[in-house]
Amino acid sequence: MTIEQLIEIAKEAGFTTVSEMDPATINLREDVRAMCADNTCKIYGRNWTCPPACGTLEECRARVAKYHRGIIVQTTGELEDSMDFEGMTEIGRRHKENFAALTPRVREAFPDTLPLSAGGCTVCKTCTYPDEPCRAPQLAFSSMEGYGMLVSEACKANGVPYYYGTNTLTYVGCYLLD
Numbered sequence: 246m247t248i249e250q251l252i253e254i255a256k257e258a259g260f261t262t263v264s265e266m267d268p269a270t271i272n273l274r275e276d277v278r279a280m281c282a283d284n285t286c287k288i289y290g291r292n293w294t295c296p297p298a299c300g301t302l303e304e305c306r307a308r309v310a311k312y313h314r315g316i317i318v319q320t321t322g323e324l325e326d327s328m329d330f331e332g333m334t335e336i337g338r339r340h341k342e343n344f345a346a347l348t349p350r351v352r353e354a355f356p357d358t359l360p361l362s363a364g365g366c367t368v369c370k371t372c373t374y375p376d377e378p379c380r381a382p383q384l385a386f387s388s389m390e391g392y393g394m395l396v397s398e399a400c401k402a403n404g405v406p407y408y409y410g411t412n413t414l415t416y417v418g419c420y421l422l423d
């Protein structure tokens with residue numbers, strides 16, 4: 246499968262913007278990882294795909310370094326206003342749905358893909374971490390932030406907007422491909 250074909254399939258999965266990503270632009274940052282450790286998302290240390298289980302920053306860098314191609318996927322939606330929490334949840338839900346629909350199709354064509362989305366893996370209602378192995382490694386995904394990526398920086402470095410105007414919200418993910 247070509248990148249162009251993958252981009253079309255990603256659009257069919259529901260993403261509003263899909264673009265090629267150059268893994269060489271990826272900058273994994275200590276400060277982003279430090280934000281994870283603050284645990285505002287409440288899943289730090291509770292999921293196989295989040296820090297610390299997803300590996301040290303150096304281990305994540307080594308993993309990312311083996312990829313030479315990729316795509317960025319975005320789900321953008323409109324909010325009624327900046328307090329529209331229901332709208333924010335709805336856009337987040339759509340992004341998760343799009344990602345869950347696309348991941349098996351990417352894996353089929355690129356078995357060694359590294360899928361990274363917004364927030365840690367939510368495939369299972371409760372993650373098995375740390376007591377049992379991951380239930381569905383073929384569907385599991387880490388988060389861009391969990392790997393240390395500043396999402397706005399990753400978009401900019403690949404020529405993709407991150408901000409689409411007042412009262413819009415964008416969730417971002419990517420698939421790295423070897």
Ligand code: SF4
Binds near residue numbers: 294372
């Ligand atoms: S697939 Fe399930 S067990 Fe595996 S990382 Fe995701 S939530 Fe955890």
